[in-house]
Amino acid sequence: MNKFERGLKIREQIIGEKASGSVTDSLKDIAPILDKYTQVAFDEMSNRDALNMQQREMITLTTLVTQGDTASQLRVHIQGALNVGLSQEEIVEIFIQCLPYVGFPKVLNAVSVAKEVFKQSSN
Amino acid sequence: MNKFERGLKIREQIIGEKASGSVTDSLKDIAPILDKYTQVAFDEMSNRDALNMQQREMITLTTLVTQGDTASQLRVHIQGALNVGLSQEEIVEIFIQCLPYVGFPKVLNAVSVAKEVFKQSSN
Amino acid sequence: MNKFERGLKIREQIIGEKASGSVTDSLKDIAPILDKYTQVAFDEMSNRDALNMQQREMITLTTLVTQGDTASQLRVHIQGALNVGLSQEEIVEIFIQCLPYVGFPKVLNAVSVAKEVFKQSSN
Amino acid sequence: MNKFERGLKIREQIIGEKASGSVTDSLKDIAPILDKYTQVAFDEMSNRDALNMQQREMITLTTLVTQGDTASQLRVHIQGALNVGLSQEEIVEIFIQCLPYVGFPKVLNAVSVAKEVFKQSSN
Amino acid sequence: MNKFERGLKIREQIIGEKASGSVTDSLKDIAPILDKYTQVAFDEMSNRDALNMQQREMITLTTLVTQGDTASQLRVHIQGALNVGLSQEEIVEIFIQCLPYVGFPKVLNAVSVAKEVFKQSSN
Amino acid sequence: MNKFERGLKIREQIIGEKASGSVTDSLKDIAPILDKYTQVAFDEMSNRDALNMQQREMITLTTLVTQGDTASQLRVHIQGALNVGLSQEEIVEIFIQCLPYVGFPKVLNAVSVAKEVFKQSSN
Numbered sequence: 114m115n116k117f118e119r120g121l122k123i124r125e126q127i128i129g130e131k132a133s134g135s136v137t138d139s140l141k142d143i144a145p146i147l148d149k150y151t152q153v154a155f156d157e158m159s160n161r162d163a164l165n166m167q168q169r170e171m172i173t174l175t176t177l178v179t180q181g182d183t184a185s186q187l188r189v190h191i192q193g194a195l196n197v198g199l200s201q202e203e204i205v206e207i208f209i210q211c212l213p214y215v216g217f218p219k220v221l222n223a224v225s226v227a228k229e230v231f232k233q234s235s236n
Numbered sequence: 237m238n239k240f241e242r243g244l245k246i247r248e249q250i251i252g253e254k255a256s257g258s259v260t261d262s263l264k265d266i267a268p269i270l271d272k273y274t275q276v277a278f279d280e281m282s283n284r285d286a287l288n289m290q291q292r293e294m295i296t297l298t299t300l301v302t303q304g305d306t307a308s309q310l311r312v313h314i315q316g317a318l319n320v321g322l323s324q325e326e327i328v329e330i331f332i333q334c335l336p337y338v339g340f341p342k343v344l345n346a347v348s349v350a351k352e353v354f355k356q357s358s359n
Numbered sequence: 360m361n362k363f364e365r366g367l368k369i370r371e372q373i374i375g376e377k378a379s380g381s382v383t384d385s386l387k388d389i390a391p392i393l394d395k396y397t398q399v400a401f402d403e404m405s406n407r408d409a410l411n412m413q414q415r416e417m418i419t420l421t422t423l424v425t426q427g428d429t430a431s432q433l434r435v436h437i438q439g440a441l442n443v444g445l446s447q448e449e450i451v452e453i454f455i456q457c458l459p460y461v462g463f464p465k466v467l468n469a470v471s472v473a474k475e476v477f478k479q480s481s482n
Numbered sequence: 483m484n485k486f487e488r489g490l491k492i493r494e495q496i497i498g499e500k501a502s503g504s505v506t507d508s509l510k511d512i513a514p515i516l517d518k519y520t521q522v523a524f525d526e527m528s529n530r531d532a533l534n535m536q537q538r539e540m541i542t543l544t545t546l547v548t549q550g551d552t553a554s555q556l557r558v559h560i561q562g563a564l565n566v567g568l569s570q571e572e573i574v575e576i577f578i579q580c581l582p583y584v585g586f587p588k589v590l591n592a593v594s595v596a597k598e599v600f601k602q603s604s605n
Numbered sequence: 606m607n608k609f610e611r612g613l614k615i616r617e618q619i620i621g622e623k624a625s626g627s628v629t630d631s632l633k634d635i636a637p638i639l640d641k642y643t644q645v646a647f648d649e650m651s652n653r654d655a656l657n658m659q660q661r662e663m664i665t666l667t668t669l670v671t672q673g674d675t676a677s678q679l680r681v682h683i684q685g686a687l688n689v690g691l692s693q694e695e696i697v698e699i700f701i702q703c704l705p706y707v708g709f710p711k712v713l714n715a716v717s718v719a720k721e722v723f724k725q726s727s728n
Numbered sequence: 729m730n731k732f733e734r735g736l737k738i739r740e741q742i743i744g745e746k747a748s749g750s751v752t753d754s755l756k757d758i759a760p761i762l763d764k765y766t767q768v769a770f771d772e773m774s775n776r777d778a779l780n781m782q783q784r785e786m787i788t789l790t791t792l793v794t795q796g797d798t799a800s801q802l803r804v805h806i807q808g809a810l811n812v813g814l815s816q817e818e819i820v821e822i823f824i825q826c827l828p829y830v831g832f833p834k835v836l837n838a839v840s841v842a843k844e845v846f847k848q849s850s851n
Contacts, residue, residue, distance in 0.1 A: 143597050144574050146776075151586060154336040161761075163329035168294065172330055175298035176337040177587065181428035182550035186587045205390050206286035207295055213277040214299040214708040217397060218423065218432045221386075228389050263713075266720045267697050269407075274709060284392075300710065304797035305673035309710045328759050339583040340766060341792065341801045344755075351758045400705040409698035414663065418699055421664045422706040425671035427551035451513050452655035453664055459646040460668040462829040463520060464546065464555045467509075474512045515653075523828040530638075532821035540783065541790045541822055545829040548794035575778035576787055582769040583791040632836075635843045636820050643832060669833065674796035678833045 120152030123159045127166065128193045170194040174207050178223040179215050187223055191230040201231050243275030246282045250289065251316045293317040297330050301346040302338050310346055314353040324354050366398030369405045373412065374439045416440040420453050424469040425461050433469055437476040447477050489521030492528045496535065497562045539563040543576050547592040548584050556592055560599040570600050612644030615651045619658065620685045662686040666699050670715040671707050679715055683722040693723050735767030738774045742781065743808045785809040789822050793838040794830050802838055806845040816846050 114122070125133045140148040158169060173190050177183040194204050208223045237245070248256045263271040281292060296313050300306040317327050331346045360368070371379045386394040404415060419436050423429040440450050454469045483491070494502045509517040527538060542559050546552040563573050577592045606614070617625045632640040650661060665682050669675040686696050700715045729737070740748045755763040773784060788805050792798040809819050823838045 139594065139597070143600070144578065144593050146578065147581075147586075147590065147593065150581065151336075154586075158333065158336075161329065161332070163323075163325045164333060168291075169333050171291065171294065172298045172333045173337060175295045176302045176334050179299045179302035180338065180550065180587065181426065182591065183587045185591070200286075202286045206284065209284070209390065209392065210281065210287060210292050210295045211299050212393075212396065212708070213274075213281075214296060214710060215303065216704070216706040216708045217393075217400075218426065218429045218706060221393065222428065222431070224390050224393065225385065228385070231389070262717065262720070266723070267701065267716050269701065270704075270709075270713065270716065273704065277709075303673065303710065304795065305714065306710045308714070332759065332761065335585070335762075335765065337585040337587060339581070339585045340762075340769075341583060341795065341798045344762065345797065345800070347759050347762065348754065351754070354758070397705075404702065404705075407698065407701070409692075409694045410702060414660075415702050417660065417663065418667045418702045419706060421667035422671045422703050425668045426707065427549065446655075448655045452653065455513065455515065455653070456650065456656060456661050456664045457668050458516075458519065458831070459643075459650075460665060460831040460833060461672065462827070462831045463516075463523075464549065464552045464829060467516065468551065468554070470513050470516065471508065474508070477512070520828075527825065527828075530821065530824070532815075532817045533825060537783075537786065538825050540786065541825045542829060544787045544790035545794045545826050548791045549830065569778075571778045575776065578776070579773065579779060579784050579787045580791050582766075582773075583788060584795065631840065631843070635846070636824065636839050638824065639827075639832075639836065639839065642827065646832075672796065672833065674837065675833045677837070 116156045117149060117152045119159070120154070120156030123155040124152060127155070127170070127196060128189050129196060132189050132192065166197040167194075167199055170197050170199060171203075171207055174204065174223075175211060178208055178211050178219050181219055181222070184222070184226055187226045188230055191227050192234065195230075195234060201227075239279045240272055240275045242282070243277070243279030246278040247275060250278070250293070250319060251312050252319060255312050255315065289320040290317075290322055293320050293322060294326075294330055297327065297346075298334060301331055301334050301342050304342055304345070307345070307349055310349045311353055314350050315357065318353075318357060324350075362402045363395055363398045365405070366400070366402030369401040370398060373401070373416070373442060374435050375442060378435050378438065412443040413440075413445055416443050416445060417449075417453055420450065420469075421457060424454055424457050424465050427465055427468070430468070430472055433472045434476055437473050438480065441476075441480060447473075485525045486518055486521045488528070489523070489525030492524040493521060496524070496539070496565060497558050498565060501558050501561065535566040536563075536568055539566050539568060540572075540576055543573065543592075544580060547577055547580050547588050550588055550591070553591070553595055556595045557599055560596050561603065564599075564603060570596075608648045609641055609644045611651070612646070612648030615647040616644060619647070619662070619688060620681050621688060624681050624684065658689040659686075659691055662689050662691060663695075663699055666696065666715075667703060670700055670703050670711050673711055673714070676714070676718055679718045680722055683719050684726065687722075687726060693719075731771045732764055732767045734774070735769070735771030738770040739767060742770070742785070742811060743804050744811060747804050747807065781812040782809075782814055785812050785814060786818075786822055789819065789838075790826060793823055793826050793834050796834055796837070799837070799841055802841045803845055806842050807849065810845075810849060816842075 121133065136151065137148050170190060170193050174187070174194055177187050177190060191204060204227055205224065208220050208227070212220050244256070259274065260271050293313060293316050297317055300310050300313060314327060327350055328347065331343050331350070335343050367379065382397065383394050416436060416439050420433070420440055423433050423436060437450060450473055451470065454466050454473070458466050490502070505520065506517050539559060539562050543556070543563055546556050546559060560573060573596055574593065577589050581589050613625065628643065629640050662682060662685050666679070666686055669679050669682060683696060696719055697716065700712050700719070704712050736748065751766065752763050785805060785808050789802070789809055792802050792805060806819060819842055820839065823835050823842070827835050
């Protein structure tokens with residue numbers, strides 16, 4: 114396997130095959146290189162030992178809630194966080210931990226996305 | 237102990253007595269209520285079990301690197317992360333994990349603060 | 360009344376009973392503590408004399424327009440600003456005053472939310 | 483022609499008559515002064531020689547992708563970029579050039595808006 | 606008086622003659638048009654009745670604290686707020702009102718600038 | 729030459745050998761992988777034809793001014809923009825073009841960095 118294939122496989126493990134396929138599909142006619150770049154990013158990440166996948170998804174959710182305007186990325190990575198074994202309670206607590214640093218609007222927006230993902234995930 | 241005293245104690249454990257004292261000193265003449273509010277925030281956080289202190293500092297560093305213009309807060313919480321037991325390698329890896337989501341400028345700014353804190357910390 | 364009850368009452372006065380109830384409902388299964396925290400925030404605010412409610416809503420609208428990705432919060436607080444006695448003209452002028460500091464995109468987004476709230480409010 | 487008329491004409495040339503008319507219509511009852519201000523901004527810009535219109539739209543797209551929460555402005559200015567002669571490939575490359583500086587979420591959001599504009603534009 | 610002269614005069618009244626002169630001096634060799642544009646912005650603002658100067662400086666401080674990386678602008682407008690008659694207590698309370706919406710880092714950064722301005726202002 | 733060597737060479741051409749060496753030096757003990765990643769980013773960029781180096785630096789400056797808290801990156805890339813052949817007038821005009829989209833604080837901060845770089849550059 115080359116770095117793209119390895120990265121694609123990791124991406125499928127984290128965000129799920131369906132979401133991973135959607136990334137590829139949505140980019141294939143307009144910017145396929147961006148699909149490749151995300152694969153490289155996932156491969157690089159998985160080659161590095163200092164943090165495990167649960168910690169990496171925790172960090173990813175935190176950076177998404179903090180920067181705002183990331184509802185679609187939060188949707189993908191809240192599911193990703195569940196996929197790598199974080200509990201619903203831990204995911205919500207990540208957002209609560211952000212509250213003193215980013216304020217209510219960003220936290221409430223993220224919790225609202227989480228609610229929607231948890232509901233679909235339990236169906 | 238009331239919530240302020242408990243929060244102050246937690247704050248001292250995480251960011252260190254000296255940094256905690258600096259917060260109180262710098263706010264006492266202009267906005268002492270903000271010092272109280274940070275104590276309440278630390279107390280609330282420590283009352284909640286879903287995440288441990290290492291995870292909370294990991295999240296705190298991530299939100300600080302993502303929002304930018306937080307060099308002085310990063311200084312305090314990089315030391316805080318060391319105090320609760322995160323290694324230098326883990327701290328740098330938190331910033332590296334943020335790279336695909338926030339880009340180089342914010343990550344390089346944070347690494348530069350970490351370098352300075354690690355140097356002082358080893359003296 | 361304890362601080363939560365007082366805060367809830369203030370919240371109802373400012374954003375209206377219906378919007379306040381929606382906050383509680385939307386958080387009750389996923390993060391009820393965040394509902395409590397907003398109540399504490401409203402109670403704290405109302406205990407402090409240096410600014411009145413009209414000034415506080417003016418500041419709230421300004422911080423929301425500036426940070427972006429806050430359409431749902433703007434919706435609630437534009438109505439809140441009307442509820443505490445700011446006129447439609449004053450609310451629009453708050454956004455215009457932000458123009459030299461934040462640029463057109465954020466201001467036009469906020470005006471677009473205001474237009475929608477004013478229309479519903481007059482029905 | 484006065485500055486408003488000149489600015490309006492430039493705005494029509496860049497974003498198209500229909501989008502320009504929508505700006506005027508959407509602001510006329512709530513904040514007509516903002517419509518006037520955008521006209522002045524377009525007039526000022528066209529009076530200055532150091533950059534041409536293609537370069538200016540390139541910069542505009544970059545600032546919109548970087549600040550986030552600007553889907554409706556991106557929609558207008560991606561069409562604007564096409565109108566002043568930038569190719570679809572160049573527009574996508576602008577977003578790709580931003581990747582190392584802003585990260586994937588903002589870039590993927592912008593590419594998604596571009597995809598939608600290119601499709602409508604080719605109908 | 607033309608709009609530039611009127612705007613310059615308003616700017617001097619709000620931020621003080623010395624700070625206003627510094628703006629002109631710092632821009633005169635590199636981007637004098639930006640000095641002119643700020644004059645037009647101050648003139649426009651003063652022509653509009655819906656908000657008074659105290660309210661406008663309140664909004665200006667709020668937008669500056671919210672966007673971050675504005676220490677030098679905060680310095681000028683905290684003095685400006687004092688010049689138009691806001692008290693030190695009101696200025697600090699503006700920042701405290703922002704806390705639930707932007708979090709501690711931005712608020713503490715702003716309070717730290719205020720402390721410095723208040724000290725110089727009392728000498 | 730491998731991708732790292734090619735990227736390093738491009739980086740030296742754009743930001744200059746001295747600044748490129750500083751990046752390597754500052755990262756070598758703490759996060760050498762980030763130095764490698766920037767080399768890959770420069771190599772990727774130079775492999776893509778849709779935009780030339782002047783356009784890429786134009787976009788880079790725009791994204792830096794828009795995100796704020798990037799004084800040290802602006803310093804490097806304003807020099808980079810000069811190195812690839814943009815004039816001082818064009819660089820300042822990039823910042824002026826951003827004004828209607830980001831407001832005065834970010835633009836004035838960037839112009840202030842440009843002034844400093846232009847002065848050193850002419851010595």
